[in-house]
Amino acid sequence: MMKSIAARLCLAAFAVGLATGPIQAQEYKIGYITDLSGPLAGSYTPTWQGFELYMKALNDRGGLNGRQIKISLDDDGLRADRAVAAAKKQVERDEVLGIFGLSLSSTIGPVLGEMRKAGVPVASTFSAILDALPPAKPMYYSTGVTFEVAGEAIAVLSQRIAPKGKVVGVTFDSVGGRAALRHNKQMAEKLGYTWDEIVFPVRTADFMPFAQSAAALKPDIVVGHYGAEQNLGFVTALRAAGYTGPYVIAAYGASEATVKQAAQQSGSGANLYIVSRFAPVTDAVPGTKAIKDAAAKYGLADVNSMHVTGWMLGAFAAEALNKCGASCTRELLDKALQSIKIDTQGLTGGPIETKPDDHYGTTYWRLYRWETDKLTGVGDWHAQSALTFPTQ
């Protein structure tokens, strides 16, 4: 009798063991924090959508190493304290391997501080901070836009619009804007331009006086270093002030949709340029086909270069997780992120590559011009490998 009970117990245990099966196929858990409904949601939400699109398409193809990728999404409303709280929650409650996305550079610093303590790697998309540039500081990577690098690249690309003359740089009074202007100025003066600049308050709602000041300087090129919505307001005001010359949008969050809206709002799309790290979806390269197919499949209308930005971060994250392998931990992920090389399939001018001391890599920038209803490239991609001018 005892023997049979013991036998039945053993059988039961075995059955229970079978029912739960082998250890469940684990997921790769990652976190994504960005501004989804705060002041700059218009720029950051498409970035998230692009990232999500890539991950959805990847999961449909079977995921990585047989595992699905699970994203914990949080909204930081562009506030550093909310970003840090969300990051802590994701690390402790959701047990993520790495944090992706992030928003404005002022939120990245605090999050990075906490995540370095917790040993969680962070990779940001548009809005990157200098920690990723060589000599790279630990645990931070970026596939995005740093103000300083963008400033220099734009100066170089301005030569394709007008080789000589006066460049007026405009920004709002923020740390990032001033940094961008500083590097734009230094590179422009090195290339032989004369430089002037206009800095207006962050919370400006009416751009007329500043646009008129800019027009009064009689520039040959005007470059705007701010987000999408300021571009809209400034271009309208600039055209109303009578300046019809070239205006270059620095793409921190602006996309072809911004340019289109600016053309509509100001009444004329002539002489509108944009310098962007990633291609608009109207470029006929394999990468845009992939993203457009994914967008069509998941019902996302109107993708633009901001979605491409997020898509590229998705590819970056996926490659890192793939290299990390089946038993991925945060340390292994951090290691994997230090030697990434992905083929961007034409979405930017070359591969995105990281090294142990350079978490940013060579970046490629292209000048586009608005023609009637889409952006056309002016010349080819320009490679910017490092900062020519030192940061202060």
Add this chain to the structure above:
Amino acid sequence: MELLVSILVLGATHALLAAGIVIVYKASRIVNFAHGELAIVGAYVFYSAGLITQGQSLLLTIAATAAISALFGVAIYVALMRRLVGQPTFVAAMVTIGLAIILKAAIVVVWQSKSVGINLTRQTLYSFPGGGRLTLVDVITVTCCIAFFTALFAFFNYTRLGRQFRGAAENPLLASQRQVNVNLILALAWATAVFSASLAGVLFGSRSMLSPQSTIIGLSGLTAALVGGLDSLRGAVIGGMLVAAATYITARLIDPALSEAVPFAILLIVMTWRPWGIYGTPEELNRV
């Protein structure tokens, strides 16, 4: 020349905003901190109404926005301000701050923080030799401002209701004893204030773009009202022009980055010299 025109147009917008704050203050001694948000929400409502009518009927859009704004003003009075009778004015001011926060969040929730522009018309009327342009929108802005102030002036001085308004503003208790419906007066004040806010917001949005951050124009309106005197409509116009002129001149000729601080500097100067504003009635300043 172009500078003068720009100052005139900007000053007209500020004057309209200041007028809304002054009307509410005249009637109930409450400083409305939510005026900027009311203006921008009104502009967004105009934008959405325009989307619904698909840009076909401007008149319908205007009428709808005006009606919604006026009704919203009445609602604010009935639901919030009427319950604060007898409380210190600091309480009412904080309630308007709370309202401002809710309205700003409403833009985020309802319109998903989208940046939009209002396209009333893009017609240029005249090009200045220096390079600037005078657009139809500029003319409309100034015309609306003049029309609004004229209407208010006529209302306060030549209609019975206007006189009752002034009586209720000075002494509500005595006015109510003389069969003046103080509730109606206050509701009317709020309705007019919100309507003027929407008007200012729409005019602003057609020259620039709208976003949740644009609500900062309320601060310029408040500054203009304080400079001119919180209970003086004449002061609203003068204050608006003064603040606009100072902002513009600083932005154009001195240093653009300081142009945000200039209205406050003017305010500090005016308040040190004459705390109740240029045209305000001297009062005990024990307001909030």
Add this chain to the structure above:
Amino acid sequence: MAMFSGSPYLRVSYAETNRILPEPYQRVLVGAVAVAALVLPAVGNAYLIYLLNLTFLAIIGSVGLNLLTGYCGQVSLGHASFLAIGAFVTAILANRYGAPVWQALPAACLVGAGVGFVVGLPALRFRGIYLAITTLAMHYAIIFILTTYQANFGSSATAGISVPAPALGPYEINSGRAWYYTLLLVSFGVVLFSLNLSRGYIGRAWVAIRDRDIAAASVGIPVARFKLLAFVCSAALAALAGSLGAYFTGVVTVEAYTLELAIIYLAMIIVGGMGSVAGAVLGAIFMTLLPFGIERAFEAVPHAWRLGTTSYGLQEAATGVAIIFFLLFEPKGLIEIYRRIAEYFERWPFRYRELQPAERR
């Protein structure tokens, strides 16, 4: 144990009259809260501890503002700039000059006090809304200066100025738990300090100034001196909160100190109850945890019902709704709710108090 000592008139010594917690039930309540607070890190998860750390920082700031606006009646919209000053002074001293925490922290408080003195000078001339606008102007001026400073600070300026973890001797305050006990201790000290001020001559003078400063001057209170003292104390406490916040976050950016932050602190003391230290504490807890509570509640709502919005807009609206709700329906704040309940039990089974209570805190 008898929770009530009977009538509040049965006091037999001055010591008994002047107790902070005169009734036994109050001592039991506070004791229970203290025990819970001390034990919590052992049982709570790291996220909860983090939220409580944020709450303690808020308590320090709101108690400071309560001294100024609640007791002395000076409306100030410049609180965020005082926090910013404290944070920046600490960051500069710690980052650039390598100053240890026991130098940087008091220095930040001193600088904050100095700035508070300057900001308080207009209070001698203006009142009410005009004072609020003046402090607002000062706020913008200070933030403008700090933005320019941060922009020229050096590499990684966009990421902010980094602050190393504070070290007291060989002990570095690095973990959530260490911060919890440190901040608990500091906020306890701040609350005690504030209670001391409010129960003494200074506090009574402030209340007199708040109610009618002309009358206060006529009974011999040096109004100007006390108004400035209120600004100085409030700014020093705010600088303390900002300084600790800088150490806690590890990085200081000027974008974090907005006008909205100043309004949230005002909301804290309004919601909690103006003119009451306990109210300031309650208000700080409420306003800090409210957005997280909404976020949690929002997560429970099924996806289809969310209508495409995230909880962020609702969290923003919640601050405004809380302000309006409390001003309309409970102007004396959360602490009044507590008092009503406490009074109900104190006089039960009687319906009314026999005489007015001696002094309510």
